[in-house]
Amino acid sequence: MSWIRKGELTLIERLSANILKAGPMPKHVAFIMDGNRRYARKLHVERQQGHTQGFDKLAETLRWCLNLEIREVTVYAFSIENFKRAKDEVDGLMELARQKFSRLLDEQEDLEKHGVCIRVLGDLTLLPLDIQKLIAQAVLATKNHNKCFLNVCFAYTSRHEITNAVKEAAWGVEQGLIKPCDVSEFLLDECLYTSNSPDPDLLIRTSGEVRLSDFLLWQTTYSCLVFQSILWPEYSFWNLCEAILQYQLNHHALQKARDLHAEARVLQQLEADRCCAAELLQQTGLGKPLDPQLRQQAVQKYTAEREGRVHSFLTALQEKRDRFFTDLNKGFVASAKA
């Protein structure tokens, strides 16, 4: 497969991997693959070469992740901000994407054999139509694979993603599927592009920069952040091991913080449900029942109704999302036949 390099670990790499795997391992790792252009400058080659090497390094890293049993990887391939770059660089990156996605479609058998599910996250409408169609094909072809998951953030920024999630919730309100007070952290989680993935356990950024650059801001609130100074095309298996070690050192503290946040979230939702149930009772003229049991029943009834509304909304949202890809694919198939 062109996206996942063939090969196995050397003996010493395998030994190190086995030692690491004795401890807690991240199940989902996110990469900000930074440093391609600086690498090209360093080697005195064209920028485009830097990006191509960067892709090759991605394929190698995905191989290492599979060897380490890391089943889900998310990568920041192209930011909406990157459209600001020089036209020839943007065109070069689009051409690279075109090649790589087309190649992917030729390898469907391999993808099926290895159970690779490809998802592309971002505002795909900003991309050239032919690339959108290639992406749609790749996503639909691998939709039901479930052994490992690769999420490619393309034409993506986290703020756009969060804004889009709020827009979807507002669409749900417009359609009469949900009420404004149904909007919660859980609902927004499900409206993000990453709704089918757990939050990343580990975020790695290469090239020495120490910022998130609008990548997975919502999802990485309790992730282990590792900033490494190596340039992305020079990334090695040992750099990955170092990052995982860092994750293991932070594991306990982060788990504690995550649990605290989850507890707080549950309490906040309960409190919100209590308020809404009380408001509803007041509106229906029954006032606040003095019997705590009746109050409790009212809250439980409200919670069940809320969860029902949210469930219908999320089903409708999933259908809307699927339609986007199938419509693109129909267009692709039609134009291929023509």
Added chain:
Amino acid sequence: MAVVYEFMWRMLHALLHLQRTILSWFRISIWNWNWRLWRRAVATVLVPAVFGFQNHTHNNKKLVPGGGKKSCGRVRWKSDGKSLEKLPLHVGLLIAEEEPRYTDIANLVVWCMAVGISYVSVYDNQGIFRRNNSRLMDEILKQQQELLGLDSLKYSVEFLNNSNDKPEQQVLSCQATVKVLSPDDGKPGIVKAAQKFCQLVEQQQQRSADLDVNMLDSLLRGTKGMPDPDLVMKFGTVDSTLGFLPWHIRLTEIISLPSHINITYEDFFSALKCYAGCEQRLGK
């Protein structure tokens, strides 16, 4: 075989914890010494070659703190701020440690003011500072008096209370704004803004398709919003933002320091120097 690997894993982690403990012991007990020389010596001896954790190239933004003498130049602080290529407008102090020390945090806030930083926010992921807001404010005012002395009248602080957007203390000339933050200002804040927008949609004052990044940004910021943090100084050994203002930190530089306990002005200023050296390409 699995038992062997597990044993080796435990040994590896024991070594790493030992390394951490030794470094932190050095930091506490030798803070008077000329740290830079010691830092390199200690690092060469203790850091295993394969794992370049405490990488002391200027690229790595994890600082091993310096000792250094206790500084006493208020005039120096202002000129220090001016000497930097760029100074952050808003600094976030992220205390990722279990037990906060109010005096040290107050020192950090006052140093921020003294070098010319206009906005400072203080955050911990358990909401401790939020619950002890007045205690922190009192400590800041006390340290302001102690560290800035006669000059403290020139440096005035505005504390932003989160519940209503009115400042806690009105002063004649505002030079710095301090805000205390908790996880409630993060994702729950975004949820509140989302609910606000959805209410407008329900009342047919807006359409869902009208929402864009700028609109959501203004809904989040409210009337007395601070600018996005340019720099977050993270204190403690936890490598995470722990829920600190997710929306606002999209371009924020995150510089880690081992601890806020007994933090010196030199360590604080090194972090600012690190920030001044960062280059932001903004996607280009």
